[in-house]
Amino acid sequence: MSFHDWLEDDSKTILFDGGLGSELIKRGLTSGKIPDILNIEQSEIISEIHKSYYDAGSDMCQTNTFGSTPLNLSHYNLEIRIEEIIENALENIKKVRLSGCLIVGDIGPTGEFRPPVGNASSDEWYSSFSIQVKLLETGVDLWHIETISDLEEMLTAIRAVRDVSKKPLIASITYKRTKKGFFTIMGDSLEKCVETLNNEDVDVIGANCTLGSNDMLDLLKNAIEFTDKPLSVKPNAGQPVIKGDQTYYEQPINEFVNDIKEMIGVGAKIVGGCCGTSPKTINAIRKIIDSL
Amino acid sequence: MIILTGEEIFKNIVDSIVNLEEDKAVELANEALKKKINLLEVVEKGFSAGIRKVGELWEDGEFFLPELMRGAQIMQKCLDILIPHLQKGSEEISHGKVVIATIEGDIHSIGKTIVATMLRAYGFEVYDLGADVPAEKIIQEAVEKKADIIGVSALLTTTMTGQKKIIEILREKNLMNKFKVILGGAPVTSAWVEECNAHGSAENAIEAVKLVKSLLNK
Numbered sequence: 001m002s003f004h005d006w007l008e009d010d011s012k013t014i015l016f017d018g019g020l021g022s023e024l025i026k027r028g029l030t031s032g033k034i035p036d037i038l039n040i041e042q043s044e045i046i047s048e049i050h051k052s053y054y055d056a057g058s059d060m061c062q063t064n065t066f067g068s069t070p071l072n073l074s075h076y077n078l079e080i081r082i083e084e085i086i087e088n089a090l091e092n093i094k095k096v097r098l099s100g101c102l103i104v105g106d107i108g109p110t111g112e113f114r115p116p117v118g119n120a121s122s123d124e125w126y127s128s129f130s131i132q133v134k135l136l137e138t139g140v141d142l143w144h145i146e147t148i149s150d151l152e153e154m155l156t157a158i159r160a161v162r163d164v165s166k167k168p169l170i171a172s173i174t175y176k177r178t179k180k181g182f183f184t185i186m187g188d189s190l191e192k193c194v195e196t197l198n199n200e201d202v203d204v205i206g207a208n209c210t211l212g213s214n215d216m217l218d219l220l221k222n223a224i225e226f227t228d229k230p231l232s233v234k235p236n237a238g239q240p241v242i243k244g245d246q247t248y249y250e251q252p253i254n255e256f257v258n259d260i261k262e263m264i265g266v267g268a269k270i271v272g273g274c275c276g277t278s279p280k281t282i283n284a285i286r287k288i289i290d291s292l
Numbered sequence: 293m294i295i296l297t298g299e300e301i302f303k304n305i306v307d308s309i310v311n312l313e314e315d316k317a318v319e320l321a322n323e324a325l326k327k328k329i330n331l332l333e334v335v336e337k338g339f340s341a342g343i344r345k346v347g348e349l350w351e352d353g354e355f356f357l358p359e360l361m362r363g364a365q366i367m368q369k370c371l372d373i374l375i376p377h378l379q380k381g382s383e384e385i386s387h388g389k390v391v392i393a394t395i396e397g398d399i400h401s402i403g404k405t406i407v408a409t410m411l412r413a414y415g416f417e418v419y420d421l422g423a424d425v426p427a428e429k430i431i432q433e434a435v436e437k438k439a440d441i442i443g444v445s446a447l448l449t450t451t452m453t454g455q456k457k458i459i460e461i462l463r464e465k466n467l468m469n470k471f472k473v474i475l476g477g478a479p480v481t482s483a484w485v486e487e488c489n490a491h492g493s494a495e496n497a498i499e500a501v502k503l504v505k506s507l508l509n510k
Binding site: 021024025029033075076111113116117118178179180183184185186187239240241 | 352353354355356357358359361362365397399400402406423424448449450479481483
């Protein structure tokens with residue numbers, strides 16, 4: 001089955017993976033390094049986390065390449081190692097991928113804003129995304145551009161993917177809740193974002209991070225009004241709480257999973273989790289999906 | 293030529309900041325200089341009132357990050373014109389000194405930069421040390437600059453422990469009574485502030501300005 005077959009099968013809800021950062025913390029990797037370098041330095045642990053999500057029932061998991069763009073890596077003086085990082089990222093996920101499951105090429109924000117907030121230009125974004133996409137293209141089944149807070153940056157990333165790849169693409173923006181509804185921090189409304197993405201060459205429109213499952217449910221109910229394209233949701237498991245030197249996400253799994261169940265009912269095609277979710281969360285969602 | 297009174301100029305300044313009209317704001321700053329209007333009043337009743345309004349609009353969800361940053365940048369540009377003409381320079385309008393940085397291991401600078409920009413716009417003297425700054429370096433700068441406030445940002449739950457380290461070092465060196473330490477970053481909660489024995493945290497840049505003002509009794 002290909003991703004397109006899944007999209008066309010009305011009875012199929014696609015299960016994505018959950019958070020990576022909180023899994024790293026659990027394993028004591030709290031050094032403050034960019035997780036992408038761990039593809040090289042702790043490749044076994046990265047593979048183990050991917051495996052735990054596939055084993056928990058994810059139909060597809062994403063590569064550990066959220067920050068693997070030259071712009072982002074340059075903050076850590078790691079941009080010269082981008083080829084090695086991405087090569088290892090693909091290897092780490094390929095060796096644990098289960099038969100019938102897919103590998104998603106993960107593309108996160110560059111970390112640079114356009115003026116007046118930062119100094120990035122669209123050309124800089126484009127060339128940064130292009131390099132990442134070209135390096136990932138051979139090893140992935142589809143793409144996920146995620147956690148983008150500027151519609152302009154999203155459109156640039158989409159262009160960079162489409163200039164290289166015909167593979168399916170999920171475009172996920174991150175929104176905050178305001179008195180007037182859901183907006184990006186740059187001021188684009190949910191309606192504007194979804195309607196804009198509706199006219200782009202993307203297969204699925206998504207939202208991830210920032211919002212907990214409760215708010216994401218409301219967002220989904222709104223978003224569905226503006227598009228006929230399939231929708232993807234990856235909410236956070238509430239907000240992190242720090243105790244001592246440890247981080248905890250205290251939202252009970254059943255609360256999160258009940259919201260996800262409702263999102264499937266509303267029409268979410270792809271469901272998964274972002275920060276604070278774990279293989280346990282994904283496994284609980286697997287059971288819900290299988291029971292529907 | 294229309295002659296504007298002081299009050300009218302103040303109102304026009306507020307409007308120019310809220311409408312994000314840089315040329316107009318700069319022109320009004322120069323006009324205030326030419327007319328020898330009390331510059332402290334120009335700053336307080338004009339530019340500060342304008343940026344406060346921008347902050348309110350942001351808090352209400354009417355303005356977003358680009359408008360907030362643009363407003364603060366226009367304000368800063370106008371202050372740069374006016375400050376050299378104040379009798380005692382920047383000290384006259386400075387409400388206090390702030391050393392601010394994102395902690396070592398963390399390169400997320402946007403939130404910290406917004407807070408720094410807003411604090412500057414509100415008349416604080418701000419030393420922004422950038423991102424990925426070791427705790428020792430932040431403290432050294434705060435001592436050298438005789439700062440009132442140390443602001444430490446961390447966006448990663450993995451780097452937040454660096455915020456605690458700042459306070460531990462200050463305690464070891466008997467410097468805790470010299471500064472107020474405030475924490476920023478999405479994962480920072482009031483429980484974390486308490487655990488670190490810091491002096492506060494804020495939900496956003498406008499709240500951060502209010503926090504700094506209250507800590508310094510301004």
